[in-house]
Amino acid sequence: MLMFWLLLVVGLSVRSASLPTPTAASSESLPAPVRHAGSFEQLANSRYSVHSGFDDSLPRQVLANVLWAMSRAPRADSGVREFYVATVDNVYRFDQAQFRLIVHRAGDHRYNSGSAFEVGVAAGRPEEAGMAIQAGLLAGAAFNSEVQGTGHGGRGVVSCPMQWAADHANVDWKPDYPIQMVNVYGRAACAPLETLCVARSSDSSLPLPHVVGLDTFEAVIADLGQYSLFSPVGLSDENVSQLLWAAYGVTPHLTFNRRQGLTVPSAMASYYLADRIYVVGQYEVGRYRNRLAAEADAATRDHRLERTTAGDRRPQLRAATERIPGSAPVYFVVCVPDTAEAAAMMEAGFAGFQLLAQARALGLAGRLVVPLSRAEREATIAALELPAGHVPALVFACGEAERTVAAEGPDNAAVRIVRAQPAIRRGDLRLEYLLNRAGQVRVEVFDMLGRPVRLLLDEQQSSGYHAVVWNGTGENGVRLKRGTYLVVVLSGGTVARHKVDIG
Ligand SMILES: Cc1cc2nc3c(=O)[nH]c(=O)nc-3n(C[C@H](O)[C@H](O)[C@H](O)COP(=O)(O)O)c2cc1C
Known part of the structure; x- marks a missing residue:
């Protein structure tokens, strides 16, 4: 008799170990994305990272909008791009075609026990992950359009890209592909959307950018196309100023280490792209400076274009990277100190997304050329006479789309x-x-x-x-x-x- 009970218990335990977790639904649909009042520019001006102290009470709609925006971010030809989501319930894989979540690992595997959800991007390249992370963090901030007007102390959607969370996810979420970065979302006290522009040029080399635009963020994201044929009409100084600010301009917030915040996040507020975004136009090559001092003191702010080379270098640049559209009037070359530094390449991805989205918000056309091969990088360095430690990560071609009358x-x-x-x-x-x-x-x-x-x-x-x-x-x-x-x-x-x- 004792032997019978023993066999039954062992038998049951073996059986139950091989059964799927009974509570885990295999897939869940997501609500369709919704539109908010905030413009792309205003969200970029208002974004900042919240590192801790949030709670998990965000509606499913936030996750739906975030995943929708992330999946619309440009690709970088890196093969796989998967989104994983950890909630209090499960780890999911996002099915982009069906717009639903598929349970990937049952149970709570969040990095931060206070987060509402954490989105991990598995991509072959950090630039590609960066483009999606930036799209997703603005999509979350868009919900704060409704917090606007309630004054400080309103609670809204906050987020933070976290290397620590990515390290955790790569082990605990058991992803099929390595996760480059995780953005952690929650609810916390947050300021209303910013309308103050702090990006003023100390030498009048760039006009004041606009920090509030006409289109909603979601309208911009819904129509984020890339173009290859441009009309010969050039870009105004106002448009160049706007694009540079969107890519890497200063915003009113301070970072955790009291640096002047930007439209994009940066690992440890290191700001790898400082002084490394070049504009190649008809008359000169210039580099963007968002800090006051020549040594780029990150506690200061500026918005200026400094000439590095006189004359038209576009023919040389076009020859350096055959893949860039030859008819574009202006090119933005985003450089990093070292292409082996993943955080710097991810930052190039943030700036790349911003350039494309800003161009779209202005009614302009653009094409991101990313990644660049080693030969293309070297030829670009030679074409623009870039100094050591300024290595091109991507090129953004911008202008007016050639349209049929x-x-x-x-x-x-x-x-x-x-x-x-x-x-x-x-x-x-x-x-x-x-x-x-x-x-x-x-x-x-x-x-x-x-x-x-x-x-x-x-x-x-x-x-x-x-x-x-x-x-x-x-x-x-x-x-x-x-x-x-x-x-x-x-x-x-x-x-x-x-x-x-x-x-
Ligand atoms: C690649 C990357 C990794 C980051 N990792 C962490 C992290 O592990 N923990 C954290 O609290 N913040 C992390 N951050 C957020 C940065 O600290 C933050 O972006 C920076 O301080 C600038 O502040 P801001 O985003 O508010 O402008 C990371 C940001 C990036 C871009």
Whole structure:
């Protein structure tokens, strides 16, 4: 009898060990992504990492939006790209085609017991993981559009990329492919979305960027295409400024070690890309500086472009990496100190995502060329005469997409004035306007009787931001008499007006 019970218990325990965990559903659907009010620019200006102290009370919708945005991030030809998710219940693999979670490992395997969910990116290259991580962290922050206006102390969606969590995940989540990075999400007290721009140029080399855009973040992500054919229309200084800021510009927050935060995170706030983002245009090669001092003191902030080489180096660059589209008017070359440093390459991925998303938000077209081969890197270094320790990680080609005229109609063209400063009596008027589509632009000044007094501009322009400067003079160069005038910006059949008083 004793032998019988013994055999039964052993038999049952052997059987139960081979059975799947009874509570684990094999797959779970996710709600469709939803749209929020925050623009891409505002989320980039508002993002920061929260390292601890959050709770796990985030709705499933946040996870759905995060995974949707991450899966729409550009690829880097690295083969596999899988997303794993750890929640209090299970570790899942994200089925991108079916938009659902498939249980990968039952049970709670989170790194941080306070997190709502942790998303790990398995990708062949850190740049590719970086692009997805950046998309996902902004997608989480987008939920804080609703926290806006409640003042500090509102609780919202926070996150932090964590190397420690990635190390944990690679062991405990048992992924099929190595996880490059994990972003940990939770709920915590958070500030409302930022509208303050701190990226001011100390030498006026770049105009002030806009930290609030027109499109919602989700609209930008839904339409994140890449292009190969560009029109010859160049990029305005305003658009170049905007793109550089999005890639690596300063934002109002401070990091844990009291450095000035950026639009992207950085391992230990090391900022591998500081002074290493180059702009290659028609007249010069310049490098972006987001810090005040030449030695790049990371506690300071700036927003300037420093010329490194005069003249047009685009032909040399195009020859260096045949894969970049030859018709683009401007190229951004994102460099790292050392391509063997995964955190630096991941940061290049953050900046790459930002460039593509900002271009889209401006109505511009772009193509990311990533990764670069060793030969392409060396040829790019030679083409741009880059100093030691500035090794190209990716190239972003940007401009206006070459579109067929038939695809364009006057109906969806729009011009709007976005900034006017200062008034004429204090100096020149600088009028900034936003075109949602490329086209012929005419800017003309009229007196209050509707008589034209000065034609300021009549040319083809790309979409995005542009500026025109007027010194209050008429066609003959003589200052106009005291009175009120109207500056009219005309494009694609739409008109925007700005009143100016000459005192
Ligand atoms: C690749 C990478 C790894 C990181 N690892 C950790 C980590 O293990 N633990 C942590 O608390 N923060 C980690 N961070 C967050 C950084 O500390 C944070 O991004 C940096 O301090 C800048 O602050 P900010 O993101 O608020 O701008 C990591 C960030 C990156 C990009």
